[in-house]
Amino acid sequence: MPIARLNIATKKAFSRQIRGYTDSEKTAHDRVCEIIAECNIKEILRFDLGQNPNGCAPEVAEKLQYLSEQNDAHLILKNYPGPEISNLRDKLANMHGISPDQLLFSAGTEQMIGLIARSILEEKDSILVNRPSFFVFENVSNKMGAHILHLDLNVDSGFNWTEQTLERFKVMQKQYIPKIIWIANPNNPTGQAIADDILEEILRFTANYPTLVVIDEAYGEYLDPPNGFKSISQIVPNQRNLLVLRTFSKAYGLASIRLGYAITSDENLSAAIRLHSNAYPVSELSIMLANFALNHMDYLEQTRQETIRCRKQFLEWTKSIPKLEVINSDCSILMLKHKHYDSITLRRLLEKLGIFTSSIPGSDEIAKSFIRISLGRERENRILYEQLRCI
Numbered sequence: 001m002p003i004a005r006l007n008i009a010t011k012k013a014f015s016r017q018i019r020g021y022t023d024s025e026k027t028a029h030d031r032v033c034e035i036i037a038e039c040n041i042k043e044i045l046r047f048d049l050g051q052n053p054n055g056c057a058p059e060v061a062e063k064l065q066y067l068s069e070q071n072d073a074h075l076i077l078k079n080y081p082g083p084e085i086s087n088l089r090d091k092l093a094n095m096h097g098i099s100p101d102q103l104l105f106s107a108g109t110e111q112m113i114g115l116i117a118r119s120i121l122e123e124k125d126s127i128l129v130n131r132p133s134f135f136v137f138e139n140v141s142n143k144m145g146a147h148i149l150h151l152d153l154n155v156d157s158g159f160n161w162t163e164q165t166l167e168r169f170k171v172m173q174k175q176y177i178p179k180i181i182w183i184a185n186p187n188n189p190t191g192q193a194i195a196d197d198i199l200e201e202i203l204r205f206t207a208n209y210p211t212l213v214v215i216d217e218a219y220g221e222y223l224d225p226p227n228g229f230k231s232i233s234q235i236v237p238n239q240r241n242l243l244v245l246r247t248f249s250k251a252y253g254l255a256s257i258r259l260g261y262a263i264t265s266d267e268n269l270s271a272a273i274r275l276h277s278n279a280y281p282v283s284e285l286s287i288m289l290a291n292f293a294l295n296h297m298d299y300l301e302q303t304r305q306e307t308i309r310c311r312k313q314f315l316e317w318t319k320s321i322p323k324l325e326v327i328n329s330d331c332s333i334l335m336l337k338h339k340h341y342d343s344i345t346l347r348r349l350l351e352k353l354g355i356f357t358s359s360i361p362g363s364d365e366i367a368k369s370f371i372r373i374s375l376g377r378e379r380e381n382r383i384l385y386e387q388l389r390c391i
């Protein structure tokens with residue numbers, strides 16, 4: 001039987017045992033079905049998905065319903081993306097205080113992260129990432145054959161970037177001159193935000209190096225002021241080695257529209273990313289809904305307030321469980337560990353109760369002991385707390 005002849009890059013990635021797209025929702029779904037069958041569970045609670053538990057703004061859902069009820073709905077669906085993208089571009093540019101041509105769109109930020117790696121990295125290049133961090137940064141860099149440099153965040157400082165972290169970073173930057181520094185702010189899985197002055201110092205320090213600094217603000221809306229953005233792209237405008245990522249998947253509650261964007265002032269990099277992108281990465285329907293979501297920025301304020309309330313409440317509840325260590329966070333995800341169980345055991349015990357959580361990427365001590373949860377609604381968080389108390 002004829003088989004596809006894979007290229008060298010793919011073969012090398014296979015030999016390094018790098019996993020790409022593994023149909024992760026199917027895997028999780030299979031596990032959910034197994035648990036329901038094995039443990040006779042009626043309700044499954046998903047704390048493993050970093051999404052807004054309250055969904056999107058009701059007006060966005062109403063808009064979707066309205067569109068589907070129009071006589072010409074079939075005509076809307078026939079369209080390749082067109083004029084709506086210019087509206088979205090102008091609106092976002094206006095809100096971020098940037099020029100519209102500084103924006104690039106993709107099917108979720110995850111796709112953009114892959115496009116950046118494909119545009120820039122080659123074998124033996126170095127990339128720098130703080131650890132723990134969003135696993136996709138390492139994954140896409142590994143696929144390109146890059147060497148991964150880890151800057152460890154310390155549990156004693158609550159996984160924050162401290163002055164000492166900054167000093168260690170400077171030493172590594174000088175020594176290795178990585179091609180990309182990947183930083184999520186707030187960080188996934190720790191939920192911690194980096195202080196503005198530290199971020200500014202990272203950018204000041206790298207400004208004269210051939211190093212691209214990617215600041216992934218996927219959870220950035222949890223830090224923004226009402227009706228606006230507090231993005232590093234505004235604090236340090238037009239820095240050419242800075243690229244910022246944002247998404248509609250998190251606080252906007254629109255992960256299913258698969259819409260992310262990048263902000264960069266490097267025209268060369270923009271052109272390279274466009275070269276690797278497909279012609280229409282995002283559907284017209286997604287763009288329409290994103291445009292509509294931007295008309296309801298007050299929903300983000302509600303989300304922020306509700307997240308703060310639920311996080312405080314969960315931290316307060318779990319204080320009464322001495323065998324639990326819960327790390328405070330600046331957004332909707334946080335890390336915790338059990339003093340008697342390692343992370344694999346704790347996740348299995350919770351799964352048997354119908355509660356799904358995430359592992360921390362890697363194989364170091366932090367990954368072995370901590371798990372990540374993405375907060376749900378009050379009722380769900382209460383169930384998680386009650387179960388953690390009994391474990």
Ligand SMILES: Cc1ncc(COP(=O)(O)O)c(C=O)c1O
Nearest residue numbers: 108109110184188218247249260
């Ligand atoms: C830091 C970070 N960046 C990007 C993403 C991917 O977001 P998107 O849905 O836009 O692909 C996630 C999702 O968990 C994330 O945590």
